[in-house]
Amino acid sequence: MFTIHPTARLRPSPFYDAVVAEGMTAASIYNRMIMPTSFGDPEAEYWRIINGVSQWDVGCERQVQIKGPDAGRLAQILSPRDLSKCKVGQGKYVPLCNHQGTIINDPILLKLADDLYWFSIADSDIWVWARAIAAERGLDVEVSEPDVSPMAIQGPKGEDVVASVFGDWVREVRYFWFRETEIEGIPVAVQRSGWSKQGGFEIYLRDGSKGTKLWNIFKEAGKPFGIGPGAPATAERTESGLVSVGGDTDAETSPFDVRLEKYVDLDVADDVVGIAALREIKRNGPRRHQLGMILEGDVPAPLGFAWEEIRAGGRKIGDMTNCVWSRRMNANIGYALVSVEAAPGDSVEVMRDTGGTAAKLVELPFL
Amino acid sequence: MFTIHPTARLRPSPFYDAVVAEGMTAASIYNRMIMPTSFGDPEAEYWRIINGVSQWDVGCERQVQIKGPDAGRLAQILSPRDLSKCKVGQGKYVPLCNHQGTIINDPILLKLADDLYWFSIADSDIWVWARAIAAERGLDVEVSEPDVSPMAIQGPKGEDVVASVFGDWVREVRYFWFRETEIEGIPVAVQRSGWSKQGGFEIYLRDGSKGTKLWNIFKEAGKPFGIGPGAPATAERTESGLVSVGGDTDAETSPFDVRLEKYVDLDVADDVVGIAALREIKRNGPRRHQLGMILEGDVPAPLGFAWEEIRAGGRKIGDMTNCVWSRRMNANIGYALVSVEAAPGDSVEVMRDTGGTAAKLVELPFL
Numbered sequence: 100m101f102t103i104h105p106t107a108r109l110r111p112s113p114f115y116d117a118v119v120a121e122g123m124t125a126a127s128i129y130n131r132m133i134m135p136t137s138f139g140d141p142e143a144e145y146w147r148i149i150n151g152v153s154q155w156d157v158g159c160e161r162q163v164q165i166k167g168p169d170a171g172r173l174a175q176i177l178s179p180r181d182l183s184k185c186k187v188g189q190g191k192y193v194p195l196c197n198h199q200g201t202i203i204n205d206p207i208l209l210k211l212a213d214d215l216y217w218f219s220i221a222d223s224d225i226w227v228w229a230r231a232i233a234a235e236r237g238l239d240v241e242v243s244e245p246d247v248s249p250m251a252i253q254g255p256k257g258e259d260v261v262a263s264v265f266g267d268w269v270r271e272v273r274y275f276w277f278r279e280t281e282i283e284g285i286p287v288a289v290q291r292s293g294w295s296k297q298g299g300f301e302i303y304l305r306d307g308s309k310g311t312k313l314w315n316i317f318k319e320a321g322k323p324f325g326i327g328p329g330a331p332a333t334a335e336r337t338e339s340g341l342v343s344v345g346g347d348t349d350a351e352t353s354p355f356d357v358r359l360e361k362y363v364d365l366d367v368a369d370d371v372v373g374i375a376a377l378r379e380i381k382r383n384g385p386r387r388h389q390l391g392m393i394l395e396g397d398v399p400a401p402l403g404f405a406w407e408e409i410r411a412g413g414r415k416i417g418d419m420t421n422c423v424w425s426r427r428m429n430a431n432i433g434y435a436l437v438s439v440e441a442a443p444g445d446s447v448e449v450m451r452d453t454g455g456t457a458a459k460l461v462e463l464p465f466l
Numbered sequence: 467m468f469t470i471h472p473t474a475r476l477r478p479s480p481f482y483d484a485v486v487a488e489g490m491t492a493a494s495i496y497n498r499m500i501m502p503t504s505f506g507d508p509e510a511e512y513w514r515i516i517n518g519v520s521q522w523d524v525g526c527e528r529q530v531q532i533k534g535p536d537a538g539r540l541a542q543i544l545s546p547r548d549l550s551k552c553k554v555g556q557g558k559y560v561p562l563c564n565h566q567g568t569i570i571n572d573p574i575l576l577k578l579a580d581d582l583y584w585f586s587i588a589d590s591d592i593w594v595w596a597r598a599i600a601a602e603r604g605l606d607v608e609v610s611e612p613d614v615s616p617m618a619i620q621g622p623k624g625e626d627v628v629a630s631v632f633g634d635w636v637r638e639v640r641y642f643w644f645r646e647t648e649i650e651g652i653p654v655a656v657q658r659s660g661w662s663k664q665g666g667f668e669i670y671l672r673d674g675s676k677g678t679k680l681w682n683i684f685k686e687a688g689k690p691f692g693i694g695p696g697a698p699a700t701a702e703r704t705e706s707g708l709v710s711v712g713g714d715t716d717a718e719t720s721p722f723d724v725r726l727e728k729y730v731d732l733d734v735a736d737d738v739v740g741i742a743a744l745r746e747i748k749r750n751g752p753r754r755h756q757l758g759m760i761l762e763g764d765v766p767a768p769l770g771f772a773w774e775e776i777r778a779g780g781r782k783i784g785d786m787t788n789c790v791w792s793r794r795m796n797a798n799i800g801y802a803l804v805s806v807e808a809a810p811g812d813s814v815e816v817m818r819d820t821g822g823t824a825a826k827l828v829e830l831p832f833l
Contacts, residue, residue, distance in 0.1 A: 107771065235598070
């Protein structure tokens with residue numbers, strides 16, 4: 100392995116000092132920010148998400164803020180999902196697509212006011228894209244990156260921790276809904292959200308100078324619940340069937356290919372970016388689909404930096420886009436982005452560094 | 467420090483196996499690819515660029531390919547620089563700007579044919595931006611990411627190495643011009659280029675399966691010249707006054723702020739993205755400019771992941787965007803993005819972790 104070279108082209112999050120103090124040992128780069136991925140004890144970190152509560156620096160989930168008289172119009176133009184019933188205080192998962200119907204990001208859209216929206220984005224430069232479309236269409240709207248950085252409290256005991264900080268009202272917050280509030284003078288938005296299926300909240304810090312203070316408030320409040328540092332967990336998200344845009348997708352992947360069809364509304368207005376292409380893809384039927392895969396072998400063998408070829412009958416049928424050891428399933432599991440002719444139950448072969456490895460296709464999620 | 471966590475969201479370059487074999491110890495992430503930054507001996511790596519020849523995996527400089535009947539039109543629409551005299555086989559440095567006149571990337575544009583261009587980009591998602599503008603304007607053009615990955619041969623002996631591989635014709639190639647050719651059956655483009663001021667070439671590999679083979683051809687050919695592995699060097703590029711877009715720039719930086727005015731032609735057509743904003747910025751005069759800075763102290767103290775505040779008379783006047791130890795100047799040197807009221811010769815103070823550090827503003831480049 101190698102270390103990461105400091106440069107101002109990559110940015111720390113407001114929680115950087117806190118996670119360094121927690122003993123961060125590994126990280127990834129996401130939206131040109133440092134996203135911690137481990138604190139040196141992967142096993143403890145995994146079970147904390149599954150059984151307890153885990154605290155994550157996900158400040159790299161940046162916000163693309165859309166503000167102004169045409170904010171609602173631009174939000175809808177960028178979203179192939181009907182936002183007409185989205186209320187202030189509500190969030191919605193949106194697979195953003197380019198004009199060709201390729202998924203380029205999958206943010207949570209937060210409606211803060213009729214003229215103010217945030218896309219809380221995955222890893223790609225949605226600012227340049229959103230600004231270009233707003234300008235080309237002559238919309239009266241400002242697209243910016245506000246001083247907003249999420250921290251996640253994830254796991255079955257997450258709600259208790261967040262309630263102990265803000266009060267029991269958080270227990271009534273519905274999935275992806277949020278409330279703007281403050282804690283010890285720190286402005287935040289509190290949303291039921293997070294990149295796991297174990298429950299929890301994201302606390303959107305709205306003052307980047309207060310990262311360590313906010314981190315420590317939750318570290319302290321979480322002690323009775325056994326909180327500890329963690330990170331978006333490849334194993335948990337894979338077991339749970341969550342998609343990583345940019346990891347599980349390529350330059351030709353539509354939402355239909357990766358089980359996101361339910362978040363696409365083909366009857367939105369014709370001026371929505373990519374909607375014509377998505378209708379066409381739907382009409383013709385997608386070429387590929389995403390399935391789970393259980394690999395033979397009892398030694399953890401995670402995917403590296405590149406997809407691995409999947410074959411059936413000696414012929415390439417697609418790629419393994421993700422592979423990780425599941426401690427609950429005692430197996431290497433992964434995602435297959437394969438021809439629609441391949442189906443759950445099929446036996447396939449993955450062309451790994453160590454040689455061909457037998458695997459079985461299954462439905463997602465695993466758990 | 468921390469290690470980087472493997473994930474298919476980040477990609478290896480075709481030279482990845484080769485640089486691992488060379489003993490890569492540190493890397494950065496650039497266009498979601500792994501860019502080696504050190505092989506464990508920074509001093510040797512530095513002097514190799516200054517006095518000898520260095521081999522770099524810069525496969526992360528991806529190509530945004532523009533192809534089709536409207537390719538030339540789109541290339542000009544995206545470029546606030548007059549391309550009307552650009553010939554096939556010629557390259558041009560282009561500061562790409564958004565509609566607000568903010569610099570979002572600074573690629574080399576390569577004209578391969580009247581209907582085929584590459585932007586060899588720095589670190590941001592120009593594909594999504596270029597595709598959006600092409601689609602919004604209804605242009606007949608395809609924007610894609612071809613299988614093209616540059617490797618750089620940099621340093622005063624670089625030309626000799628490249629000539630020993632391809633022949634003496636490379637000595638006649640003018641700056642940023644290129645020729646398409648092949649070596650041992652590997653298709654490449656050979657361009658006089660590279661992110662240093664020490665001279666050299668970039669070899670654009672056009673078959674990603676041949677990375678190790680191409681690497682080893684140059685490793686072997688370079689032996690008589692003392693070639694060794696290296697990387698774009700923060701020290702050399704700082705001494706030489708090269709700009710790192712995304713490192714030295716922020717969401718409000720125009721080309722005028724960072725000494726790139728000579729690459730902007732304000733009289734290009736009105737339909738060029740950002741040109742109206744750039745004319746306005748020029749008319750009003752930029753607020754900031756980029757100067758060099760020599761810091762007091764004789765202990766190397768590089769910048770980390772964040773800009774550092776610069777003060778004059780106790781008041782913030784801007785930011786230090788870059789700082790590195792110069793072995794040739796025996797000093798920490800950096801870039802100041804400061805108010806236009808600050809001038810070379812001014813004494814300033816940099817607010818470092820270790821306390822206020824005295825510094826003097828100077829003209830760029832340093833050397």
